[in-house]
Amino acid sequence: xxxxxxxxxxxxxxxxxxxxxxxxxxxxxxxxxxxxxxxxxxxxxxxxxxxxxxxxxxxxxxxxxxxxxxxxxxxxxxxxxxxxxxxxxxxxxxxxxxxxxxxxxxxxxxxxxxxxxxxxxxxxxxxxxxxxxxxxxxxxxxxxxxxxxxxxxxxxxxxxxxxxxxxxxxxxxxxxxx
Amino acid sequence: xxxxxxxxxxxxxxxxxxxxxxxxxxxxxxxxxxxxxxxxxxxxxxxxxxxxxxxxxxxxxxxxxxxxxxxxxxxxxxxxxxxxxxxxxxxxxxxxxxxxxxxxxxxxxxxxxxxxxxxxxxxxxxxxxxxxxxxxxxxxxxxxxxxxxxxxxxxxxxxxxxxxxx
Numbered sequence: 001x002x003x004x005x006x007x008x009x010x011x012x013x014x015x016x017x018x019x020x021x022x023x024x025x026x027x028x029x030x031x032x033x034x035x036x037x038x039x040x041x042x043x044x045x046x047x048x049x050x051x052x053x054x055x056x057x058x059x060x061x062x063x064x065x066x067x068x069x070x071x072x073x074x075x076x077x078x079x080x081x082x083x084x085x086x087x088x089x090x091x092x093x094x095x096x097x098x099x100x101x102x103x104x105x106x107x108x109x110x111x112x113x114x115x116x117x118x119x120x121x122x123x124x125x126x127x128x129x130x131x132x133x134x135x136x137x138x139x140x141x142x143x144x145x146x147x148x149x150x151x152x153x154x155x156x157x158x159x160x161x162x163x164x165x166x167x168x169x170x171x172x173x174x175x176x177x178x
Numbered sequence: 179x180x181x182x183x184x185x186x187x188x189x190x191x192x193x194x195x196x197x198x199x200x201x202x203x204x205x206x207x208x209x210x211x212x213x214x215x216x217x218x219x220x221x222x223x224x225x226x227x228x229x230x231x232x233x234x235x236x237x238x239x240x241x242x243x244x245x246x247x248x249x250x251x252x253x254x255x256x257x258x259x260x261x262x263x264x265x266x267x268x269x270x271x272x273x274x275x276x277x278x279x280x281x282x283x284x285x286x287x288x289x290x291x292x293x294x295x296x297x298x299x300x301x302x303x304x305x306x307x308x309x310x311x312x313x314x315x316x317x318x319x320x321x322x323x324x325x326x327x328x329x330x331x332x333x334x335x336x337x338x339x340x341x342x343x344x
Contacts, residue, residue: 051315052314061314087341088287088317088341089286089288089289089302089319090287090304092286092304093286093287093304093306093317097342137344159340159341159342162344163341163343
């Protein structure tokens with residue numbers, strides 16, 4: 001008799017533990033949670049894992065970051081210094097780079113530092129040795145110029161350049177390092 | 179209740195009809211995507227691939243390419259590769275399968291555009307490749323040009339493209 005009571009109590013406890021005292025409310029809560037999670041990751045946040053060293057030392061290889069797709073909605077435009085995700089042919093692989101040039105600007109690298117319209121910009125994130133030298137380039141209208149923080153790499157191994165505004169997915173909001 | 183059941187049944191029949199149409203009469207875009215995914219599958223190989231399987235995969239790969247083709251992968255990370263004939267490409271594919279222990283290739287985000295000329299198309303995609311010799315995956319944007327020959331879409335040009343332009 002005592003064994004049966006104990007068994008019934010365990011089953012009751014397991015039921016409460018798994019689906020709660022009020023299963024109907026548990027199901028509603030679960031549905032809301034699933035909807036919110038799906039909506040957040042479908043329309044707001046995009047998880048991105050870094051592959052490569054072009055953003056060292058700011059973002060390490062294999063670090064997991066989140067892009068906010070809503071960063072530039074409602075008339076907000078990318079600003080110099082923002083780290084953004086740039087669409088390749090879709091969103092399964094994106095480039096993670098820093099915005100350094102804005103539409104219409106003249107840009108060049110001297111000793112690895114970005115010069116805009118003939119003047120160097122302040123780049124406190126450059127921690128590694130940098131010696132790139134490039135000729136002047138003009139950033140076309142509706143384009144932005146992007147580069148990684150690791151300019152100790154050979155310039156031909158480091159993808160940098162301009163892309164259309166529409167290719168920017170969003171800004172990095174949460175950065176995690178491995 | 180009977181009405182609801184009928185409506186559900188009609189919905190199911192319509193969905194089934196759409197599915198059957200996409201399977202038996204695929205759009206050119208869907209057909210090209212399917213063939214490109216098959217190319218990625220044939221390019222991939224594991225460490226334990228036998229000689230017969232290796233040759234068979236390369237031969238099958240050949241059926242997806244036009245005899246006269248242009249492959250230009252002038253990217254420093256992929257090394258420079260230029261081919262102008264199908265045989266050259268297949269020989270290189272066979273040599274690569276011998277030299278490298280394994281390769282897993284995936285074509286991500288395939289965007290197909292039909293060309294202005296009839297029976298021509300281009301497909302922009304991102305290659306994600308994992309080589310046994312490299313610690314990390316390689317990502318490269320590629321453009322495939324295709325032509326429909328004897329009812330089949332075959333690749334006649336592959337070029338490496340850049341997301342960021344200088």
